[in-house]
Amino acid sequence: MNTPIQTLRVVFAASALASSVILALFVRGRAEWTTAFWLQIAGASVALCALICFVAFRRGGLRLEAMPLWPFARVFLRQLAIVYAALAIAITALALAIIYAITRSGPNALALAVLAGLWLSLWLAPGVAALTTWRRLRRATVGDIPA
Structure with a gap:
């Protein structure tokens, strides 16, 4: 059984969105909490997350190709623990x-x-672990191909 192709992208996007919400609240957290405030926080967070994901995902970034589930899980969980x-x-x-x-x-x-x-x-940590896992798996895959 192979890992779904978009797994690292989903993990990275969720982490980027959570982090951008925290950043937006840190920057604007002392304002009065009205409906307009929460809409501004949501808009700023989604825009920042979209920008981060655009940069990370361009040219096929964080995309898995035919990766077995257990080797992927072993590498990702180890990277997640180290990064955390x-x-x-x-x-x-x-x-x-x-x-x-x-x-x-x-x-x-x-x-x-x-x-x-x-x-x-x-x-x-999940977003950074997704990046490091993708780089490690890509390097291992490229290293397996004879020149």
Whole structure:
């Protein structure tokens, strides 16, 4: 059984949409939450996600060709775990530096930074893992073809 051709694209698009919603809320989150606010957030998020997906999907990007399901799942899940851990550490370190610089409270800054790192990584990791999985599978496929 082969993996559906668009699997990585769907995972990447869902991650990009979730991340663009978070970014839009971060930029405009202090505004009054009216219907117009939510429509602006939705419009900005969809537009940003469409732009990101256009760039990622052009020239056949993130498209699988005749990939067996189990090797794909093994590579994707390993990449997802590695990317999640790396993003969580990086985001936590960045958030800790920023929050500590503002609040000058170590325990509170650390708690908030860890929470931000773990939560934001949940939304970013699938998209980044889709990219790294596609590159790894493409490199393995191209490496199998004799020159």
